[in-house]
Structures are given as C-alpha cells and as structure tokens.
Amino acid sequence: MFTLQNSIILGLILFSIGAYGVLTRRNLLVVLMSLEIMFNAVNLIVLAFNYFRFYQQGKELGHYFVLLVIAVAAAEAAVGLAILVTIYRNRRNVDSDELTEMKG
Amino acid sequence: MIHFIDNIENYIYLIPLLPLIGFVINGLIGKNLPRGIVYFIGCISIFASFVLSALALWKVIDTGNALEIAYGSWFHSGGLNVSIGLKVDQLSAVMINIVSGVGFLIHFYSIGYMKGDEGIYKFFAYLNLFCFAMLVLVMGDNLLLLFLGWEGVGLCSYLLIGFWYKNKDYADAGKKAFIVNRIGDFGFLIGIFLIFQYFGTLNIAGIQEFLVKHPGEVKLLIEGGVITIITLLLFVGATGKSAQIPLYVWLPDAMAGPTPVSALIHAATMVTAGVYMIGRLHFLFSLSEVTMLIILIVGAVTALYSGTIAITQKDIKKVLAYSTISQLGYMFMAMSVGAFSVGIFHLMTHAFFKALLFLSAGSVIIACHHEQDMTKMGGLSKRLPVTHIAMFIGMLALSGTVPYISGFLSKDLILEKVFLFEGGLGVLSGLPVGKIFWGVGLITALFTAFYSFRLMGMTFWAKTRMKDEDYHHVKEPSKAMSTVLILLAVLSIVGGWVGIPEILGGNNPFHSFLSKVFDPTSAHGEVHHGNTPYILMGVSTSLGIILAIIAAFMYGKNWSFPERFTQKGIGKLLHRLSYNKYYIDELYEVLFVKTIMKGSRLLWKWVDAFIIDGLVNGTGRLAQLIAKLGQNVQTGNVNTYALSIVLGVMALLTWFMIATYNN
Numbered sequence: 001m002f003t004l005q006n007s008i009i010l011g012l013i014l015f016s017i018g019a020y021g022v023l024t025r026r027n028l029l030v031v032l033m034s035l036e037i038m039f040n041a042v043n044l045i046v047l048a049f050n051y052f053r054f055y056q057q058g059k060e061l062g063h064y065f066v067l068l069v070i071a072v073a074a075a076e077a078a079v080g081l082a083i084l085v086t087i088y089r090n091r092r093n094v095d096s097d098e099l100t101e102m103k104g
Numbered sequence: 105m106i107h108f109i110d111n112i113e114n115y116i117y118l119i120p121l122l123p124l125i126g127f128v129i130n131g132l133i134g135k136n137l138p139r140g141i142v143y144f145i146g147c148i149s150i151f152a153s154f155v156l157s158a159l160a161l162w163k164v165i166d167t168g169n170a171l172e173i174a175y176g177s178w179f180h181s182g183g184l185n186v187s188i189g190l191k192v193d194q195l196s197a198v199m200i201n202i203v204s205g206v207g208f209l210i211h212f213y214s215i216g217y218m219k220g221d222e223g224i225y226k227f228f229a230y231l232n233l234f235c236f237a238m239l240v241l242v243m244g245d246n247l248l249l250l251f252l253g254w255e256g257v258g259l260c261s262y263l264l265i266g267f268w269y270k271n272k273d274y275a276d277a278g279k280k281a282f283i284v285n286r287i288g289d290f291g292f293l294i295g296i297f298l299i300f301q302y303f304g305t306l307n308i309a310g311i312q313e314f315l316v317k318h319p320g321e322v323k324l325l326i327e328g329g330v331i332t333i334i335t336l337l338l339f340v341g342a343t344g345k346s347a348q349i350p351l352y353v354w355l356p357d358a359m360a361g362p363t364p365v366s367a368l369i370h371a372a373t374m375v376t377a378g379v380y381m382i383g384r385l386h387f388l389f390s391l392s393e394v395t396m397l398i399i400l401i402v403g404a405v406t407a408l409y410s411g412t413i414a415i416t417q418k419d420i421k422k423v424l425a426y427s428t429i430s431q432l433g434y435m436f437m438a439m440s441v442g443a444f445s446v447g448i449f450h451l452m453t454h455a456f457f458k459a460l461l462f463l464s465a466g467s468v469i470i471a472c473h474h475e476q477d478m479t480k481m482g483g484l485s486k487r488l489p490v491t492h493i494a495m496f497i498g499m500l501a502l503s504g505t506v507p508y509i510s511g512f513l514s515k516d517l518i519l520e521k522v523f524l525f526e527g528g529l530g531v532l533s534g535l536p537v538g539k540i541f542w543g544v545g546l547i548t549a550l551f552t553a554f555y556s557f558r559l560m561g562m563t564f565w566a567k568t569r570m571k572d573e574d575y576h577h578v579k580e581p582s583k584a585m586s587t588v589l590i591l592l593a594v595l596s597i598v599g600g601w602v603g604i605p606e607i608l609g610g611n612n613p614f615h616s617f618l619s620k621v622f623d624p625t626s627a628h629g630e631v632h633h634g635n636t637p638y639i640l641m642g643v644s645t646s647l648g649i650i651l652a653i654i655a656a657f658m659y660g661k662n663w664s665f666p667e668r669f670t671q672k673g674i675g676k677l678l679h680r681l682s683y684n685k686y687y688i689d690e691l692y693e694v695l696f697v698k699t700i701m702k703g704s705r706l707l708w709k710w711v712d713a714f715i716i717d718g719l720v721n722g723t724g725r726l727a728q729l730i731a732k733l734g735q736n737v738q739t740g741n742v743n744t745y746a747l748s749i750v751l752g753v754m755a756l757l758t759w760f761m762i763a764t765y766n767n
Contacts, residue, residue: 022746031742100740 007048014041028094039073112159113171120239122149126232134225146228147211154204161197191245195621199242202455206372209588214364216582234260247306257374258285265361274360281354288344295337335395342378349406359421363466372455379435400440404544407433411551416682443521445618449603450514456599457501460592464495470581483568487578494589501596503553505648510600553648554655561659607637
C-alpha cells in the first residue's frame with residue numbers, strides 16, 4: 001500500500017484539489033489555503049521520492065529541502081495574510097472579482 | 105618701424121583683423137563703456153587698418169608685385185582644399201584703401217550723426233564688423249573666403265538697415281534686403297560649386313593657371329557653354345549684391361538705415377562688391393561673350409531705368425539710392441566691354457562722391473530734424489553753407505559736368521569705351537552695339553544731371569517751404585561732420601586725377617597700375633581714335649550742362665512749372681509711373697510674394713497638416729489600436745492569471761512529454 005506510485009497519486013490528487021481551489025474560489029483567504037495545499041502536495045512527492053529512491057543509501061537531502069520549503073511557505077503565508085488583512089481593512093471584503101484595479 | 109614698413113606683407117592680416125577686434129570689444133563690453141571710448145575704439149581700429157592699407161598700396165606701387173600670404177589650411181575634404189590666404193595685388197590694394205579710407209571717414213562722421221542714440225556701441229560694432237567682412241571679401245585669395253566676406257557684408261547690411269528695429273517698416277526693409285540678396289547668393293554659390301566641379305580648385309590664381317595650362321579643355325568648356333553658365337550664375341550674385349535689374353528692389357528700401365550706413369554700405373563699398381567680383385574673375389568673364397553682352401544689357405537698362413525713377417522721388421535719400429543703382433549700372437557697362445580698369449576707376453570716384461552726397465544729405469536730414477521730404481525743405485543754402493558747397497561739389501562730380509572733376513573723368517571714360525565696343529551676338533550682330541549702348545549711357549547721364557540739380561534746387565536754392573521758426577533753427581550739425589564733408593569734397597575733386605586719360609593731357613597711371621592685374625601681356629598705352637573721344641566728351645558734357653541748368657532753373661525758385669506739368673495729361677501719367685517706380689514693387693508682390701505665400705499656405709494645409717501630421721498621428725493611433733487588442737488579456741482578476749499559468753504549465757509539460765516519447 002505504501003508505495004512510491006501511490007504516494008505520487010496522492011500528491012497529484014492534493015495538487016489538483018489545490019489548483020482547483022486557486023482557480024475557482026473568489027475568496028482570497030480560501031485561495032491562500034488552496035495554495036498551501038498545493039505546496040504540501042509537492043512536498044509530499046519530494047519526500048516520497050527521497051524515501052523510496054535515496055533514503056536506503058543514507059541520503060537525506062530531500063528532507064532538508066522540504067524543511068526549507070515549509071519555512072519559506074510559512075513566511076510567504078505570513079506576508080500573504082498580512083496583505084489580505086490590509087485589503088480587508090481598506091475595502092471590507094476580500095473578493096478577487098472585486099479586486100481588478102490592474103485591469104488594462 | 106622701418107622694418108615694419110619694409111615687411112608690410114607680413115602684417116597685412118592686421119588690415120581685416122583690427123576692425124574685427126574693434127567689433128569684439130564694442131560688441132561685448134561696449135554697453136558698459138563710456139561713449140568716448142566706444143567712439144575711439146570704433147574709429148581707431150579702422151584708421152589703423154587704413155594706415156596699413158596705405159602702406160600696403162605703397163609697397164605694391166613700389167615693387168609692382170602682389171603681396172601674398174598664406175596662413176595655412178582652412179579645411180579640406182576629398183579633393184577640396186581651402187586655404188586661408190590673403191592677397192593684396194593692384195586691384196585689392198585699391199579696394200582696401202577705398203574701404204578703409206572712406207570707411208574711416210564715415211565712422212568719424214557717425215560720431216556726430218549718431219550722437220544721443222542709445223545703441224551707439226552696437227552701431228560702431230556693426231560698422232567695424234562690416235569693414236572686417238568687406239576687407240576679407242577684397243583680400244581673400246580664394247572664392248570661399250570671398251564668399252565669406254560676401255555673406256558677412258550682407259549680414260551687416262541687414263543688421264544696419266534694421267538698426268532702428270523698433271520701427272516695423274525699417275525692420276521689414278532689412279528683411280527685404282536680406283531675402284533678395286539670398287536669391288543672388290544662391291546663384292553665386294552654385295557658380296562656385298560649378299567652378300570647383302570643372303576646375304578642381306577655388307583658388308583664384310589657381311583657376312587662372314588652369315585656364316592657361318589646359319587650353320584644350322577650356323576650349324571644350326567654352327564651346328559647351330559651361331563658362332557661360334558659370335559666369336551668368338556669378339553675375340546673378342552680382343545683381344543681388346550690386347542692385348541690378350531684376351534684384352535691385354532692396355536698395356531703395358535699404359535707405360531706412362542710418363545715413364552713414366547708406367553712405368558706407370549702400371553707396372561706397374558693399375554694393376560695388378559685384379563689380380569687384382567681376383574684376384577679380386575678369387579672366388573667366390572675358391571667355392564668355394554671351395555673359396558679357398548680358399551684363400552690358402542689364403547694366404545699361406538698369407542705369408537708364410533707375411535714372412528715370414530718380415527724377416521724381418521726393419525723399420532726398422531715395423534720389424541718391426536710385427542714382428547709386430544707376431551708377432552701378434555704368435560700372436557694369438564698363439566691365440562688360442572689357443574696360444575693367446575703367447569700371448574700377450568709376451567704382452573709386454563713385455565711392456568718394458556718393459559717400460560725400462549721402463553724408464551731406466545726412467547733414468541736411470539732421471539739420472531738419474529727421475525730415476527727408478525735399479518738398480518740405482528749400483532755401484537751405486543760407487543756413488547750411490558748408491553742406492551746401494560740399495553737396496554742390498558732389499553733384500558736379502556725379503553729373504560729370506565739370507571737366508577734370510573725378511566723376512567727369514570716369515564717366516566719360518566709360519562712355520568712350522562703350523562707344524568703341526565692337527561686338528554683338530545673335531539678334532544684335534551687325535548692329536552698332538557700342539553706339540546704341542553709348543546712346544543709352546548718354547541719356548542716363550542727362551537724367552543724372554537733371555536729378556542732381558533738381559535735388560540741389562529743391563533742397564538748397566528754392567524759396568523755403570519750412571516754417572519760419574523751424575527755418576531759423578536750422579544750423580550746421582557738428583564739427584566732426586563738416587570736417588568729413590570737406591575732406592570728401594576735396595577727394596571728389598582730386599580723386600580722379602590719378603586717372604586722367606592721355607587725350608586730356610594725363611598718362612592715366614591708374615590704368616597702367618591696374619593693367620598688371622587685368623591685362624599683364626599687352627603693352628601700355630591707349631589706342632588713339634582721332635577726334636572721336638573729344639567729340640563724345642563734348643556732346644555728353646555740353647548736353648549735361650544744359651540739362652543741369654534747366655533743372656536748376658525749374659527747381660531753383662519754386663518749381664511751379666514741373667508741378668503744373670504733372671497735374672494733367674501725359675505729364676501726370678509719366679510722373680505717376682516714375683514716382684511709383686513703374687509699380688515694380690507691386691508687380692513683385694503679386695508675382696512672387698503672394699504666389700509664394702499661397703504656395704506656402706498650400707504646403708502648410710495639405711502637406712504639413714494633412715500628410716505629415718496624418719502620418720505621425722496615424723502611427724500613434726495604430727499603436728493604440730494594437731494595445732486595445734492586448735488590453736483584454738489584463739483582466740486584473742487573480743484567478744484568471746492563475747488559470748493561464750496552469751494552462752501554460754500544462755501545455756509545456758505536454759510538449760515535453762511528447763518530445764521525450766518521440767525520442
């Protein structure tokens with residue numbers, strides 16, 4: 001059951017759910033949450049590859065890499081949430097359909 | 105000092121340079137200098153230049169050789185090498201003395217005339233700049249340097265005609281002079297281009313050398329009409345600068361400038377540049393019979409035509425202006441029959457007596473508080489004795505009615521040379537061309553005598569038409585002005601004595617002096633033609649005296665006869681034609697000015713506003729249109745952007761997969 005193939009399929013399902021959320025949801029908070037899901041899907045796949053292909057040979061580089069991604073994602077989420085709070089304070093909503101000032 | 109005089113050729117660069125220095129000083133800091141110093145700088149620079157010119161002339165007379173100095177290369181580009189070189193040969197030696205000598209007298213006169221004018225420093229700066237340009241024109245040893253001076257004098261003429269630029273008419277007169285001169289200069293420049301094209305050099309001595317060294321090629325150029333085209337183009341330049349038909353129209357208007365300017369630039373020096381240029385390039389002009397004949401016709405027609413205008417003008421300066429045009433026509437006639445030294449002789453005597461006449465007129469104008477209308481003067485001989493005598497002498501010289509006075513000698517020499525001219529091409533061949541044009545010259549001389557004494561009568565002799573109180577306030581302006589008048593009056597009498605022909609008991613040293621330039625090969629001395637010269641002289645002089653006396657009687661009292669004559673009938677018609685200058689200005693206005701205005705309007709409205717602006721605006725519009733299309737991509741919606749990223753990634757991945765699979 002716990003094989004490389006199944007891990008990748010799980011990662012892909014998670015990634016697709018996240019992508020679907022990013023593409024369809026208008027609430028930016030939910031969009032951010034979906035992004036986190038996509039991050040973690042990728043992390044999962046990286047971990048799975050590391051575990052099944054290199055861990056037996058004593059190589060742990062994938063783990064360190066995932067830890068780095070989690071740290072950066074945390075920082076990015078903090079910035080994203082801070083922006084979101086500011087947008088909310090200014091406009092009283094966080095609907096992405098309303099936030100189209102950059103329209104050309 | 106002796107060393108300096110002996111080696112004067114090493115210092116001839118100072119002749120044009122000193123007035124330039126005067127220009128720089130007065131032009132830059134003259135505004136803050138006291139008037140006395142401005143006068144001093146203006147006059148001393150040209151006076152020093154005159155002293156050097158006189159020394160150079162003396163050296164040329166002494167050695168018989170030209171003073172030549174090359175100061176190195178100006179620029180070279182391809183086959184064109186232009187050097188900076190000055191040359192004082194017999195011809196330029198005469199010219200630089202006229203320019204700096206008469207120039208100095210007029211500078212000195214200006215101290216009195218321009219007294220109280222706030223722009224006095226500018227005036228002296230411009231006058232000095234003019235002298236610099238004119239001296240470069242006559243001293244330059246190549247055509248480009250000559251052209252530099254040619255343009256320089258044109259610029260100064262423009263600046264000085266419009267010196268009182270706050271008056272719009274005066275400023276317009278300046279512009280008119282400049283634009284009309286541009287037309288002539290255009291022809292002149294094309295002529296210079298062609299000279300370089302065919303002779304490969306712009307150096308005047310170089311061109312002459314080419315003509316001597318390549319007789320075969322030159323023969324082809326003559327037969328091909330190239331020489332005729334070149335000389336005609338150069339002559340177009342001369343008609344502009346020397347105010348000949350059809351480009352003479354600027355000179356009468358140029359009288360808007362201060363009177364010393366009219367005397368220096370528009371009578372004595374600048375307007376003779378065309379005559380000088382023909383003299384300088386006489387070896388080229390002599391090669392084209394067609395050109396010479398055209399010059400003869402233009403000169404003769406101009407002389408007669410402007411003479412008929414001068415007899416009705418009311419403005420004292422306009423009379424003199426038309427007289428100048430007429431006398432320039434004489435000079436061109438002399439040049440065109442190959443009597444170059446005679447043309448230059450008349451140029452010199454004319455410089456003396458016309459400067460004298462203009463300065464006397466200036467003295468009258470100042471005395472009458474800037475009144476120039478002769479019909480409002482009269483009786484001034486009692487109030488302005490010095491001016492009266494000076495102007496009388498000038499008029500005698502201009503009309504050539506007194507034997508041995510300068511104008512008499514030069515004018516009669518011209519008439520004699522024209523009479524003896526044998527030539528004629530095309531329709532004129534077989535006709536006694538010389539005698540016909542002598543007739544034109546003679547009639548011109550009669551007109552000259554008439555308007556000269558008409559001016560004297562109206563201004564000085566007739567009963568005054570001024571108000572009593574005004575009349576009694578008229579007095580000789582300043583000492584400086586009278587002194588200059590006296591000096592010029594003396595010059596107007598004796599100035600011609602260097603050129604007394606053999607038939608009058610002289611030996612014409614002027615002619616033999618210049619023959620080194622104009623005719624180095626032939627022996628000196630003139631051919632005798634029996635009694636003909638005496639008869640010609642007798643005819644023109646006695647008729648001139650009769651006309652002068654008639655004019656003096658007609659206008660000397662109260663000019664009631666001419667007024668009655670011009671009231672009705674043919675007299676009225678002729679008077680109106682002449683007084684309105686045959687409506688040539690109006691004709692030019694309709695033919696050229698209006699046409700050009702209309703053409704320009706058309707170009708503005710259609711070519712500029714429609715086509716050019718349309719193209720420029722169209723380019724902008726096109727960019728906007730394309731941008732409009734691309735604009736729709738930028739929705740501003742984050743989700744759409746994310747979708748496009750995902751789709752892009754998917755497309756790339758698909759492509760990679762297909763590529764990998766195919767391998």
